[in-house]
Amino acid sequence: MDLVEIKGLTKIYGSRKAVDNVSFTIEKGEAFGLLGPNGAGKTTLVSMLSCLLKPTSGDAFIDGASITRDPMEVKKKIGVVPQEISLYGQLTALENLNFWAQMYDVPPRERAKRIESLLELVGLADRKRDRIDRYSGGMKRRINIVVGLLPNPELLILDEPTVGVDPQSRTAILETLKRLNQEGLTILYTSHYMEEVEFLCPRVGIMDLGKIIALGTQGELRLLVGEKDSLRIYTQTLIPMNIKEEIAQIEGVSEVRIGENFIGVLSSRGRRTLPAILDLLHDREVKVKSVEIKEPNLENVFLHLTGKELRE
Ligand SMILES: Nc1ncnc2c1ncn2[C@@H]1O[C@H](COP(=O)(O)OP(=O)(O)O)[C@@H](O)[C@H]1O
Numbered sequence: 001m002d003l004v005e006i007k008g009l010t011k012i013y014g015s016r017k018a019v020d021n022v023s024f025t026i027e028k029g030e031a032f033g034l035l036g037p038n039g040a041g042k043t044t045l046v047s048m049l050s051c052l053l054k055p056t057s058g059d060a061f062i063d064g065a066s067i068t069r070d071p072m073e074v075k076k077k078i079g080v081v082p083q084e085i086s087l088y089g090q091l092t093a094l095e096n097l098n099f100w101a102q103m104y105d106v107p108p109r110e111r112a113k114r115i116e117s118l119l120e121l122v123g124l125a126d127r128k129r130d131r132i133d134r135y136s137g138g139m140k141r142r143i144n145i146v147v148g149l150l151p152n153p154e155l156l157i158l159d160e161p162t163v164g165v166d167p168q169s170r171t172a173i174l175e176t177l178k179r180l181n182q183e184g185l186t187i188l189y190t191s192h193y194m195e196e197v198e199f200l201c202p203r204v205g206i207m208d209l210g211k212i213i214a215l216g217t218q219g220e221l222r223l224l225v226g227e228k229d230s231l232r233i234y235t236q237t238l239i240p241m242n243i244k245e246e247i248a249q250i251e252g253v254s255e256v257r258i259g260e261n262f263i264g265v266l267s268s269r270g271r272r273t274l275p276a277i278l279d280l281l282h283d284r285e286v287k288v289k290s291v292e293i294k295e296p297n298l299e300n301v302f303l304h305l306t307g308k309e310l311r312e
């Protein structure tokens, strides 16, 4: 059964289509990933789904309720974790959560228990009486997620919930979400971090310039780049600027990107291309530290479809 049904959703600002005729569905119980770079339109899309922003045209249905005609009904079914942290610094975590529980009409008799069990879930029960402005970025994010879970939603919408978070909190957040999903919670997760979406979301929509440019299971998306290998060559020395063009000319190479300390190459015949690349690097006196050959990832899919990096 589809819990979310998005039909031709569009948001226009002046002459810019922030969200451009987006349609897709999310099944009950799924963890669906919306992957796209900054400015793709992710926040605009989820703000419309959360009834915080009116669409220019199109509609979406959450468990059958229309976001344009029945926002009150929609709001009962969703929990939202916004990109911006929505907590009061001068209040303790517990005070913040009590405030939000009231806002969400959590029945008074259930409040304390629900707050306590969600604090346990994110590992912050012992810090609940600390003021939020004493919390680290990662801890604030975890409380923000608790806020999204307070109304006991059928669908949890998270908008880049790990931005500004230390690696340890990030892992904790993702593992918590995975567990909640395994227990039946439907999740819509937006991110510009490929690794997060790869970890949490079996089905993914890739968004760029307001449009969904590809959608499918991770396996289906990887097939879009074809039967290719993703090579990653880590270097010890600086990578010369013009090496990109030279590598691109090697037979079989379809895409090249230069990272800080690595060269990423997508090649139809990875294992055969590699020696030619290594020869070239040797000639240019680039010292190679290590080499990886992998199946293409979602980052490669994005590069393949748009010619751009997910993260600029
Ligand atoms: N209130 C607004 N007024 C005008 N343009 C906006 C507004 N909100 C977002 N945009 C534009 O819409 C596009 C999509 O933005 P956004 O949804 O925030 O993308 P993302 O969340 O993927 O980074 C961007 O080009 C952004 O500048």
Ligand SMILES: [Mg+2]
Pocket (backbone or CB within 6 Å): 042, 043, 044, 083, 159, 160
């Ligand atoms: Mg955003």
